[in-house]
Amino acid sequence: xxxxxxxxxxxxxxxxxxxxxxxxxxxxxxxxxxxxxxxxxxxxxxxxxxxxxxxxxxxxxxxxxxxxxxxxxxxxxxxxxxxxxxxxxxxxxxxxxxxxxxxxxxxxxxxxxxxxxxxxxxxxxxxxxxxxxxxxxxxxxxxxxxxxxxxxxxxxxxxxxxxxxxxxxxxxxxxxxxxxxxxxxxxxxxxxxxxxxxxxxxxxxxxxxxxxxxxxxx
Amino acid sequence: xxxxxxxxxxxxxxxxxxxxxxxxxxxxxxxxxxxxxxxxxxxxxxxxxxxxxxxxxxxxxxxxxxxxxxxxxxxxxxxxxxxxxxxxxxxxxxxxxxxxxxxxxxxxxxxxxxxxxxxxxxxxxxxxxxxxxxxxxxxxxxxxxxxxxxxxxxxxxxxxxxxxxxxxxxxxxxxxxxxxxxxxxxxxxxxxxxxxxxxxxxxxxxxxxxxxxxxxxxxxxxxxxxxxxxxxxxxxxxxxxxxxxxxxxxxxxxxxxx
Numbered sequence: 001x002x003x004x005x006x007x008x009x010x011x012x013x014x015x016x017x018x019x020x021x022x023x024x025x026x027x028x029x030x031x032x033x034x035x036x037x038x039x040x041x042x043x044x045x046x047x048x049x050x051x052x053x054x055x056x057x058x059x060x061x062x063x064x065x066x067x068x069x070x071x072x073x074x075x076x077x078x079x080x081x082x083x084x085x086x087x088x089x090x091x092x093x094x095x096x097x098x099x100x101x102x103x104x105x106x107x108x109x110x111x112x113x114x115x116x117x118x119x120x121x122x123x124x125x126x127x128x129x130x131x132x133x134x135x136x137x138x139x140x141x142x143x144x145x146x147x148x149x150x151x152x153x154x155x156x157x158x159x160x161x162x163x164x165x166x167x168x169x170x171x172x173x174x175x176x177x178x179x180x181x182x183x184x185x186x187x188x189x190x191x192x193x194x195x196x197x198x199x200x201x202x203x204x205x206x207x208x209x210x211x212x213x214x215x216x217x218x
Numbered sequence: 219x220x221x222x223x224x225x226x227x228x229x230x231x232x233x234x235x236x237x238x239x240x241x242x243x244x245x246x247x248x249x250x251x252x253x254x255x256x257x258x259x260x261x262x263x264x265x266x267x268x269x270x271x272x273x274x275x276x277x278x279x280x281x282x283x284x285x286x287x288x289x290x291x292x293x294x295x296x297x298x299x300x301x302x303x304x305x306x307x308x309x310x311x312x313x314x315x316x317x318x319x320x321x322x323x324x325x326x327x328x329x330x331x332x333x334x335x336x337x338x339x340x341x342x343x344x345x346x347x348x349x350x351x352x353x354x355x356x357x358x359x360x361x362x363x364x365x366x367x368x369x370x371x372x373x374x375x376x377x378x379x380x381x382x383x384x385x386x387x388x389x390x391x392x393x394x395x396x397x398x399x400x401x402x403x404x405x406x407x408x409x410x411x412x413x414x415x416x417x418x419x420x421x422x423x424x425x426x427x428x429x430x431x432x433x434x435x436x437x438x439x440x441x442x443x444x445x446x447x448x449x450x451x452x453x454x455x456x457x458x459x460x461x462x463x464x465x466x467x468x469x470x471x472x473x474x475x476x
């Protein structure tokens with residue numbers, strides 16, 4: 001088994017197309033996860049039980065079932081419910097929802113870590129609950145949990161190949177297609193692994209950078 | 219004169235621990251009341267209830283004749299809604315032992331936050347007001363500094379400016395010098411003295427500084443085991459206490475001071 005650099009070079013453009021889809025899925029999925037995760041965390045802390053309880057149930061449900069099952073479920077069930085999305089959009093939704101459940105737990109830890117005195121000062125200044133959350137609590141809750149959120153960003157990135165199960169032509173699917181045409185799998189799959197490794201390291205570095213920036217401001 | 223704060227038979231327990239067991243208190247507008255007593259005697263809890271940080275278990279608490287927790291609708295007393303609670307709460311301000319400044323905001327931003335978002339002042343107005351109060355506490359040159367870069371005394375000054383900027387009718391001070399290094403205490407007490415002398419605000423001051431309580435307050439309350447055991451003019455409490463427990467407390471703290 002010999003690694004053919006010339007062949008690897010030839011298939012690189014097709015893998016690059018797959019990589020673009022992988023990055024799209026990651027960035028969009030993470031955007032969904034970060035925003036929806038915060039919404040879920042806030043809903044779970046709500047004083048209204050009719051909001052808090054179903055949210056807790058949803059988070060626990062999503063965290064306790066496999067991502068691949070959720071992906072299939074959305075792919076086959078959403079159209080029946082009248083919602084027709086492209087495979088990529090369905091995949092982004094599935095990734096976003098799944099990681100939103102995990103991110104909401106991270107946010108929750110961050111929110112709980114804000115000292116009680118901050119809430120009390122906000123009450124003493126007669127700030128509304130919403131204003132307290134927005135200006136006082138959330139800005140202090142997020143910086144300490146950026147590393148944990150970042151870990152999920154990398155984890156989600158590494159989960160994107162699951163989208164190949166619903167015909168999304170992301171990096172792994174592109175490599176499999178190339179392989180099936182030539183019966184040479186060493187080069188495409190090695191490139192896939194290498195690309196995931198490099199990009200994971202790059203995002204980890206990016207997260208450390210963001211973390212550092214947030215620390216300086218405080 | 220009508221009392222601005224009226225408390226009747228106030229009870230509060232945390233779990234099984236009764237902290238307030240029937241407190242009655244009237245505070246007149248513009249009056250400065252010092253609250254003394256051992257730690258755990260319920261002084262701070264009274265302030266927390268006055269600030270609506272906690273709800274009383276029983277009894278009534280009124281600010282200018284209105285309870286923060288109940289309101290009248292169609293002639294009947296019903297649980298207060300958010301807007302009623304906040305309207306009553308807005309008459310009261312508080313300065314805390316541990317400052318509770320917002321660490322992610324500059325001193326100026328700490329002071330303008332509530333005037334802008336609660337009182338609806340424009341940013342320019344709020345900033346002018348904030349600089350005025352920061353000047354009053356001697357920190358006009360620290361407006362842009364973050365709390366992490368301020369000393370304890372400076373933090374507490376910012377916290378006082380922040381509370382003053384809301385111009386509450388009643389200001390509560392909860393052991394505001396207890397977390398400070400000894401050399402910084404004098405300056406903060408001096409500031410309190412100035413505020414008390416202005417007589418524009420009603421002040422309730424929980425303090426361990428007997429000299430302050432004696433020289434600056436109109437009335438001193440001695441808390442013991444969740445009730446006001448004795449109250450009166452500072453001279454009476456410190457020199458002619460009626461109760462044995464008051465006498466022992468006053469003696470013990472005066473000894474520590476010497």
